[in-house]
Amino acid sequence: MNEQQAIDRAEQIIGEAVDGMSPRPTLERMGNAPVGACIARDDHGHDDRVQVTLIYKLTGVPGAQAQNLVRQARDAWLKKGYTYNTSGEVDWDGAFPTVYMRTEPDDFWMDAVTGVVDRAKGEGIASLKVTSPCFLPPGKASAGSAADPAAFQTPEPDSPAARRALGHSSRIYDVLGVGPAPTQAGEGLRTVREEALTAVHHTWSTVPLAGDDERARAVARVEAYFRGAGWKVRRLPSPEGAPALVAGHPEEHTVAQVAPSPTGALRVAVTTHFDGPASAEA
Structure with missing residues (x-):
């Protein structure tokens, strides 16, 4: 497609x-x-x-x-x-x-x-x-192909972009009110370089929640926070029952995602441009 x-x-x-x-x-x-x-x-x-x-x-x-x-x-x-x-x-x-x-x-x-x-x-x-289902744009490698190892590097934790990403993750954690799961492979803080774009990406997961209702309530709390803080928010359907959220900060080059996982957990991802403003530092 x-x-x-x-x-x-x-x-x-x-x-x-x-x-x-x-x-x-x-x-x-x-x-x-x-x-x-x-x-x-x-x-x-x-x-x-x-x-x-x-x-x-x-x-x-x-x-x-x-x-x-x-x-x-x-x-x-x-x-x-x-x-x-x-x-x-x-x-x-x-x-x-x-x-x-x-x-x-x-x-x-x-x-x-x-x-x-x-x-x-x-x-x-x-x-x-x-x-729609996810699909590859023209000229991209297959979704399962390995990225250039140089594209994923651990940023300095005290850099403005890292502090900004961690600050947003911390706020989402506070609003969710759900404990974090142990860090899994591929999670954590990293720098992503693709062509001319350099971004800092922070991902983590909550512990599994009891059911769809509990996940939906947690997602609703984050959605209310995003909207109250002026983020542009979009709901996306999810096969796990509770909707997924994608939110864009109105001033920064920052995008946050909260998505249900088949394990019952919620996955959180925050991506911000390396040279963006530092207004969300923790």
Whole structure:
């Protein structure tokens, strides 16, 4: 799969959800860059893969129809033979009722979500999101190939970039409220050099959590922290039930990821440019 094929398939899945909707909404594309880095791998390996994420807000219909549109998207996808990522049970009385689904056999992940605007009037907004599997961009080696050993070096722990990465990791640790697991292979602090970019990367894992609900609550705490601190936050579907988070700092060249692992743990990764500002020093 290449980028255009991923975008075309994602658009097709969006169309399948919307084509039969009544009332028919207008699709408003959210975001300008559908291609981003593949979310953190569970084997801690170096990975050049990317993935496509398309998000559309459904507009031009009464706000009271928001939940109905999400239900219609779910029904249309089920008719196509797509399946739930979770049990299929949705708390329609919650603030953000969301349906998580995936395609078979090509494994695109999608969700339909409604958010409450006016609870007294039963009005809200609805959106659809589709995320492709990870794929390699042109000219990159295979995902399993070894990186140049010089690309991964341990940075000086008192360098501004290292302090910045560790400072953000420390804040995420405090907000999660979950103990760290012993350091695994590939985790820790390192400098990554790829072409003209030099970045400091810090990764670690929590101890395994008891279940999806506990992981979801921990992820929600981090999401609330990110949003309160002004980070740009994106949720991504995860095969482990709880969503994954990707957040970008509004001023630094820093990206943080929090992703559920099949072991029950949460994986945290913070990446910051080597020459970025030092505002997040621990």
